[in-house]
Amino acid sequence: MSIQSCVTIINEWDIVAARQLGRNVAKELGFGTVDQARITTAISELARNIYLYAGKGQICIDKLFDGGKPGVKISAIDSGPGISDIRQVMEDGYSTSGGLGAGLPGVKRLMDQFEIESIPGDGTKIKATKWLR
Amino acid sequence: MRIPILKLYNCLLVSIQWELDDQTALQFQEDLLQKIHETSVSGVVIDLTSIDFIDSFIAKVLGDVIDMSNLMGAKVVITGIQPAVAITLIELGIGLNNVLTAIDLEKGLEKLQQELGE
Ligand SMILES: Nc1ncnc2c1ncn2[C@@H]1O[C@H](COP(=O)(O)OP(=O)(O)O)[C@@H](O)[C@H]1O
Ligand SMILES: [Mg+2]
Numbered sequence: 001m002s003i004q005s006c007v008t009i010i011n012e013w014d015i016v017a018a019r020q021l022g023r024n025v026a027k028e029l030g031f032g033t034v035d036q037a038r039i040t041t042a043i044s045e046l047a048r049n050i051y052l053y054a055g056k057g058q059i060c061i062d063k064l065f066d067g068g069k070p071g072v073k074i075s076a077i078d079s080g081p082g083i084s085d086i087r088q089v090m091e092d093g094y095s096t097s098g099g100l101g102a103g104l105p106g107v108k109r110l111m112d113q114f115e116i117e118s119i120p121g122d123g124t125k126i127k128a129t130k131w132l133r
Numbered sequence: 134m135r136i137p138i139l140k141l142y143n144c145l146l147v148s149i150q151w152e153l154d155d156q157t158a159l160q161f162q163e164d165l166l167q168k169i170h171e172t173s174v175s176g177v178v179i180d181l182t183s184i185d186f187i188d189s190f191i192a193k194v195l196g197d198v199i200d201m202s203n204l205m206g207a208k209v210v211i212t213g214i215q216p217a218v219a220i221t222l223i224e225l226g227i228g229l230n231n232v233l234t235a236i237d238l239e240k241g242l243e244k245l246q247q248e249l250g251e
Contacts, residue, residue: 015154016154019186033185033216034216034217034221036186037220038221038224041188044186044188045188048188048190099189100193100225102192103189103225106189110221110224110225
């Protein structure tokens with residue numbers, strides 16, 4: 001079972017909206033303050049990447065119930081330029097925009113599960129899940 | 134919304150009270166440097182007690198404004214980082230290693246006075 005809500009990311013304000021949505025869902029499901037911060041931060045990183053590198057996309061937040069155990073799934077989907085070398089973008093410090101290059105490797109560490117799929121010229125799909133302990 | 138910057142003796146005091154959006158963060162960077170220039174203070178305390186998350190963008194803006202202030206001759210102390218913020222920053226791989234920190238505003242002001250040798 002899963003209940004989804006989405007935010008379209010076009011400008012900087014949408015990044016704020018996406019992370020507020022995520023924090024509310026995390027709170028509602030009973031996540032503590034540290035996990036709420038992890039989930040909010042992960043959403044902020046993925047939403048900003050859509051804004052910076054794809055121009056436009058969507059952040060969707062799913063409430064998961066896996067055998068009664070709640071979880072939050074973040075999906076970041078865009079039809080931007082895609083990523084040709086996934087290993088490279090997962091390295092700490094790699095950035096093509098003068099950023100810290102901490103976003104993608106950081107999201108992987110902040111969350112329990114992380115999946116990235118990207119086709120150059122077609123777009124990028126990232127899914128990250130956090131389970132309530 | 135602009136973040137208020139207060140002058141207290143030879144220091145500037147900033148308490149960030151709400152979630153930072155990108156524009157506010159960048160505006161703050163400019164405002165703080167301008168205020169250091171206008172007031173010729175030698176120290177700044179930035180209190181983050183009310184901040185419940187920091188992503189890599191805000192961390193970069195903060196780190197940059199600290200370096201920029203140092204270039205101008207003002208030392209910066211960051212105070213009040215919450216446990217959740219410390220944990221997520223380290224998990225992001227951002228240690229803010231050369232940054233002066235203190236547990237709260239009061240200790241931050243003390244640290245600054247020590248650093249400034251007064
Ligand atoms: N949605 C995306 N579409 C295309 N490229 C992306 C996307 N997300 C990330 N990237 C690429 O991966 C690099 C690393 O991203 P990240 O780890 O978030 O660090 P930063 O954003 O600081 O550069 C980016 O610089 C960019 O080149
Ligand atoms: Mg990024």
